Amino acid sequence: MTTAEWISLGSSIGALAAASISLFTLLELFKQRRASYLPDLCLVQKRFQLKQSDYMDIKLPLIWHDVNGEQSSFMYFATIELLNVGFGAAKNISVKWEFDELKFVEAVNQLAQETHQPFFITENDGTLRVNVKEGKGCSGSTKHSFNQFEYLLPLNHGSTGREISVPSSYTMLTSIYLSLFAVKSPYNDFCFDDVNIPRLQLKLQYYDIGKRKIRSSHLLECYVGSISKDDKDQPTGFGVTLRECS
Structure with missing residues (x-):
């Protein structure tokens, strides 16, 4: 060349x-x-104090009291905060909860039999029912496993998070399970590691401002940190934390 x-x-x-x-x-x-406009949604762990209430003449810790907030006036009602830690707004957000409800019901009924309780749990057409042997009964709705809302702004825009409801069937079964587990285990022999509460899965679907679809899945656990009992060795409350598994 x-x-x-x-x-x-x-x-x-x-x-x-x-x-x-x-x-x-x-x-x-x-x-x-x-x-710069991609949203990123995450959950903030929340601590609750489960307080005892009279439920059809049965004492159960069904009141979920938010330790850092105001006490709810409803039984087995809890929320957890959803934050947008990304840079852009999330739009058309769909929230779907899942957990093994039937297996949880079986575990609660097994404990009820072992501790000779006068009640048992049944599930019919998406509704839980606490049945007392004397013929009384009360239902707890399980229809809150799906929810939608329009948008969630990012924190860098001065926005706060949004509280989303945890399925009432999950909180109700958790309360009854812990009460029965504590009855079965003497106070000095209560082992937190033996508590077996099913994990709760949250599936999110949302869009960014460019109409790009985003999906994420979050696995939560109910961590039991404390238990309180009266002078008759009966459980009166529990300290629990709903948190995302690492």
């Missing part, structure tokens, strides 16, 4: 390299711009 041809080849290679660098820069700028 002549000197002119070498110079021409070098110029072409240089131009190609410059074009490649420009393309790479544009792609990086596109990624950064896209990330």
Whole structure:
């Protein structure tokens, strides 16, 4: 090759390299711009004190008291906060809860038999029912496993989180399970590691402002940290934390 041809080849290679660098820069700028409006939803752990109440003449810790908030006036009602820690708004958010409800009901009924309790749990058409042997009964709805809301702004816009309801069937069964487990285990022999509360799965689906669909799954556990009993060794309350599994 002549000197002119070498110079021409070098110029072409240089131009190609410059074009490649420009393309790479544009792609990086596109990624950064896209990330600037990408939402990211997460859950904040919350502590509760389960307080005893009279439920059809049976004492059960069914009141879920938010330790850092106001006490709810409803039994087996709890919420957990959903935050947007991303940079952009999340739109058209769908919330779906899942857990092995039938297996949990079986575990509660097994404990009720072992501790000679006058009640048992049944499930029919999506509704839990506490049945007392004297013929009394009370239902707890399980229809709150799905929810939707329009948007959630990011924290860097001064927004706060949104409270979403935990399925009432889960909180109700957890309260009864812990009460029966404590009755079965003497106070000094109560082992927190033996408590077997099913994990709760949260499935989220939402969109960013560019109409891109985003899905995420979050697995929560109910961690039991404390128990209180009266002078007759009967359970009166529990300290629990709903938190995302690591």
